[in-house]
Amino acid sequence: MAKEDDLFYFLQCATIASPRDREWALRSKEEIYALQRFTEYLKFLEGGEWFKLKATSDNATRWTGKVFEGLHEWDMELVLKDAYPHTPPACRIPDLMDFTDRKVDDGVLGLRICDMHMEQNYWWDEFCSIALYLKREVSYWMQSVIKEMRRKGWLD
Amino acid sequence: MTDRYARLKIFPFADFSKLKGKKVAIVGVGGLGATCAEILTRCGIGRIALFDFDKLEEANLNRLIFKTDQVGMYKVEALKDYLLAANPEIEIATYPFDVTDGKGYDSFNEEAGKSDLVLGCVDSFQVRLYLNSVSIKLNVPLIDGGASLDGVNGSVHVIIPGKTPCYRCNKPALKEETKVDLRRGDDGQCHFTSLPTTMGIIASLQCQEVLKHLLGFGNVAPYILYYGLEGKLERYDWKRDPKCPACGGVK
Numbered sequence: 001m002a003k004e005d006d007l008f009y010f011l012q013c014a015t016i017a018s019p020r021d022r023e024w025a026l027r028s029k030e031e032i033y034a035l036q037r038f039t040e041y042l043k044f045l046e047g048g049e050w051f052k053l054k055a056t057s058d059n060a061t062r063w064t065g066k067v068f069e070g071l072h073e074w075d076m077e078l079v080l081k082d083a084y085p086h087t088p089p090a091c092r093i094p095d096l097m098d099f100t101d102r103k104v105d106d107g108v109l110g111l112r113i114c115d116m117h118m119e120q121n122y123w124w125d126e127f128c129s130i131a132l133y134l135k136r137e138v139s140y141w142m143q144s145v146i147k148e149m150r151r152k153g154w155l156d
Numbered sequence: 157m158t159d160r161y162a163r164l165k166i167f168p169f170a171d172f173s174k175l176k177g178k179k180v181a182i183v184g185v186g187g188l189g190a191t192c193a194e195i196l197t198r199c200g201i202g203r204i205a206l207f208d209f210d211k212l213e214e215a216n217l218n219r220l221i222f223k224t225d226q227v228g229m230y231k232v233e234a235l236k237d238y239l240l241a242a243n244p245e246i247e248i249a250t251y252p253f254d255v256t257d258g259k260g261y262d263s264f265n266e267e268a269g270k271s272d273l274v275l276g277c278v279d280s281f282q283v284r285l286y287l288n289s290v291s292i293k294l295n296v297p298l299i300d301g302g303a304s305l306d307g308v309n310g311s312v313h314v315i316i317p318g319k320t321p322c323y324r325c326n327k328p329a330l331k332e333e334t335k336v337d338l339r340r341g342d343d344g345q346c347h348f349t350s351l352p353t354t355m356g357i358i359a360s361l362q363c364q365e366v367l368k369h370l371l372g373f374g375n376v377a378p379y380i381l382y383y384g385l386e387g388k389l390e391r392y393d394w395k396r397d398p399k400c401p402a403c404g405g406v407k
Contacts, residue, residue: 082256082261083255086286086289087256087282090282104280116281
């Protein structure tokens with residue numbers, strides 16, 4: 001993990017369990033706890049949250065919410081597949097997908113944000129949480145896509 | 157009539173008839189996976205399980221195997237027709253599903269458990285991580301292939317749990333080896349060029365290691381890098397990382 005992110009160990013989970021495992025209930029609680037801590041961190045130390053996310057399935061494998069940038073807001077979908085956390089979450093921000101090539105085909109979401117940044121920085125492991133994924137991947141993806149959209153005049 | 161395996165029967169280093177009793181699972185049947193499937197089919201492997209949720213698009217036609225009139229079909233179904241035409245003696249199972257979720261997750265775990273080997277031919281880091289974890293969990297060798305973003309270089313990684321380094325063990329070595337800033341610029345995209353020549357070379361290297369491992373000849377290379385611009389191949393004999401979070405505990 002990169003040095004500047006060492007302080008974010010509190011966003012990691014302790015239990016390695018997939019949605020079909022018996023221990024998933026525990027992992028799921030840890031995910032929610034990490035998301036709450038991340039939200040608090042953003043609120044009190046970074047001056048505001050840039051996302052809202054809540055579980056929309058009973059076993060907390062489907063999540064929906066919003067991401068914010070200035071006055072803009074977009075819907076976000078996030079899926080934890082059966083192979084999670086051996087594979088990272090799959091995330092889609094539908095309204096932004098048409099404005100970028102940073103997307104890949106996904107078996108569940110159709111299209112999702114790409115994992116090239118993650119691959120080249122090689123940071124995901126089974127202890128990483130949704131919160132860490134949002135912090136290190138979705139925020140990077142959004143910033144770079146938004147920057148490109150502004151450069152091309154597609155966004156104020 | 158001559159025997160379709162006549163030229164393989166005179167191969168001096170191994171008995172190719174043993175291949176009939178072997179089973180492999182191939183994940184991803186694009187440029188790499190389809191070519192690997194063809195090579196193994198023609199060599200007379202016993203059974204191949206093909207996994208890919210994608211349908212064939214026109215943009216895939218610059219690579220090998222697939223035909224124009226197959227556009228719109230599931231890649232695994234299109235490939236099955238081709239393979240059976242090439243060698244009707246082999247058994248082929250097709251799974252047009254995502255191996256990380258639902259039906260694909262179940263069927264892949266089942267197939268990987270009874271396979272002698274898994275071939276990773278995917279273009280996704282997420283799926284590679286998962287294949288690595290399945291390989292270690294089920295103690296099934298994984299031979300992963302990949303091409304570089306510029307289409308001219310590639311690598312083959314042989315993961316034999318407990319013997320060779322896994323996908324995670326390689327992290328420090330890879331970083332040092334590439335010696336370039338890997339952080340992507342802000343003008344990046346995720347659909348990269350793909351050359352049929354590089355795909356053919358990497359798929360052939362993968363299959364060479366498959367045959368060496370399954371038939372027990374030669375010296376399996378844990379990691380091979382191919383540099384297309386220089387026309388150079390390099391073999392790396394890396395050590396396993398005893399503290400690897402994925403395979404450190406495997407004996």
